[in-house]
Amino acid sequence: MNKQKRIKKDEKILKKFIAVYCRENHLRKGRKEYKDGYCKECYELLEYSLQRLYACPLDPKPQCKHCKIHCYKPQMRLKIKEVMKFSGMYFLKHGRLDWVFHYFF
Numbered sequence: 001m002n003k004q005k006r007i008k009k010d011e012k013i014l015k016k017f018i019a020v021y022c023r024e025n026h027l028r029k030g031r032k033e034y035k036d037g038y039c040k041e042c043y044e045l046l047e048y049s050l051q052r053l054y055a056c057p058l059d060p061k062p063q064c065k066h067c068k069i070h071c072y073k074p075q076m077r078l079k080i081k082e083v084m085k086f087s088g089m090y091f092l093k094h095g096r097l098d099w100v101f102h103y104f105f
């Protein structure tokens, strides 16, 4: 897959996985929406992840989970891992295997 395609795909996955995580764990439990269906914390995580994605030095870009560099700072990496795990399970339970195959971290 060429880099532009990979970036588009990863962008979609990040938005979707973080949105589901936020909705189920934050917004449904009363946390205030900050922007576009995300709480502030999740919106910041999304922005950070997209920024990493656009700045990715690798070409071809691997899936982040197979990456040897891991450009995320440790705290953000922990967060995105938790998001991917939760939302991966969520999509699995809801029959969205197509999403689960793209598991990030």
Ligand code: SF4
Binding pocket: 052, 053, 056, 057, 058, 061, 062, 063, 064, 067, 068, 069, 070, 071, 072
């Ligand atoms: S973790 Fe690796 S593949 Fe993912 S954006 Fe960072 S450098 Fe690129």
Ligand SMILES: [Zn+2]
Binding pocket: 021, 022, 023, 026, 027, 038, 039, 040, 041, 042, 043
């Ligand atoms: Zn949130």
